[in-house]
Amino acid sequence: MSSARITFYGAAGEVTGSSYLIETGGSKVLVDCGMYQGADADWRNSAPFAFRPSDIDAVVLTHAHIDHSGRVPLLVKGGFKGGIWATDPTIDLAAVLLRDTAKLMAEEAEWRTRKNSRKGLPPVKPAYAERDVEETIGRFKYIGYDDQVGIAPGVTLRFRDAGHIIGAAMVELWLAGEDSGRPVKIVFSGDTGPRDSVVGRPPSIIEEADYVVIESTYGDRSHRSLEETRQEFRRELGGAIETRGKILIPTFVVDRAQRVLYEILRLQRSDGFPRTPPIYFDSPMGERATKIYEKYTPLLSREMQEYVRVGQNPFSPDGLKYTSGVEESRAINGMDHAIVLAGSGMCNGGRILHHLKHNLWSKNCSVFFVGYQARGTLGRRLVDGDKHVRIAGEDIAVGARLHTLGGFSAHADRGDLLAWAGSFRQGAVFFVTHGEPRSSEALASGIRNLGFRAAVPSLGTSYDVDRRDGVVLSSEGEPARRDAADRAAVMELLREISSEAESLRESISEWSDPSAAVPLLESTRLILRSARNMKQ
Ligand SMILES: [Zn+2]
Ligand SMILES: [Zn+2]
Known part of the structure; x- marks a missing residue:
């Protein structure tokens, strides 16, 4: 197998914004493309992707919740032309949720534009519009639970019931190598339901995997019975x-x-x-x-x-x-x-x-x-x-x-997650995501106690995932590649710069001597322009 890697673009160090990119020699597949919630969500949700949407061959959706699906229309708007693979109920639910999201964003943008126009500020545009949602819905491709299908060159997908909300799936991905050896298998837990699930079926048990990406929303807590x-x-x-x-x-x-x-x-x-x-x-x-x-x-x-x-x-x-x-x-x-x-x-x-x-x-x-x-x-x-x-x-x-x-709760608790993790054969390597840092670390140490290797990836980091047996992480918890992390750091700085500029703009009427700020801001603009020239 030449090279395969996974990059954690969301739900790393937090619960929302799920998005994982799998790259093999010939294909790029995105598992989930969700919205962020909480502080800074507006900016993060409309920020450009750290990759070119048109380079992605296929999207796999674990389930319809907006923190897993909400940014797919932005991907489509940005030039993504491939199929979006999901179960039937996920497609139905995502259509309802994404249309509602676009409607709310349009209302919010309209309200802010009215507010801005009274202050002489520019209009606000929503991250995407209803037509982007309709195009997204047109790109959905149905696959039933337990069926196996090729979704990109050398990439095979199977969904298993995750027991979380209706249609929610765990994802099994097989990545074929250039040699004729057995493919590398990556499993994504998606959001996992509790073992004694009430509405849906209990989460599936999976035994085979080289790598497992596991959620940790309640990685440090137990639910009441x-x-x-x-x-x-x-x-x-x-x-x-x-x-x-x-x-x-x-x-x-x-x-x-x-x-x-x-x-x-x-x-x-x-x-x-x-x-x-x-x-x-x-x-x-x-x-x-x-x-x-x-x-x-x-x-x-x-x-x-x-x-x-x-x-x-x-x-x-x-x-x-x-x-x-x-x-x-x-x-x-x-x-x-x-x-x-x-x-x-x-x-x-x-x-x-x-x-x-x-x-x-x-x-x-x-x-x-x-x-x-x-x-x-x-x-x-x-x-x-x-x-x-x-x-x-x-x-x-x-x-x-x-x-x-x-x-x-529709989420597994610590006991449920450890029982699920413990069903894998020894040698599987775990990436713990989709949790506050404390729960992810607590779950990772529980998984290590079961005899597995486990890392808690930070946002924007990549790991090689091309080993079939005796897998060793380059260094536990350490990113194998830095470029994605650097890109995430740049995004974070740009976010801070924009929000500084925004708060200056909002307070301009209260400045006693605006002219004093002009030379400072002119130099800032000059520095930003030089940074732009460093792009290549
Ligand atoms: Zn969910
Ligand atoms: Zn979730």
């Missing part, structure tokens, strides 16, 4: 229903919401649970997502199959109504006693804001947090116990009862 989580939900939701007030459930509208609907249905079918009020799923996108779950029932878990077998819809508890229009959504305000599910899951946007604004003050209101609340979001401030929050420009006192249920 399924049984405990269910008892807790029963007790707390039951209690909230008895108070006959408004029950708000902020939730991601893909997967988590369907899980919550199913858990409510289970409670309705169980003995002694109080009668539930009307349930509103206040999300047009949520309704489209549920339809996709209903379409692929053979991919659901065994316990859900039991409902399907007797002709019941596991995602349709008694009294469920979807609200699509804004008027219908507003009408929920008039209901004293109701359960309302709405996005976003971390309360940093979406229709849940309007329900929180109208109900959070009331002692009769209960809020159930069923997912992770990132730092800096309204959801996190509430969970952390803030007594006053600002919603849509208004100061709201928090009178509602808040409940946090940590056990509904």
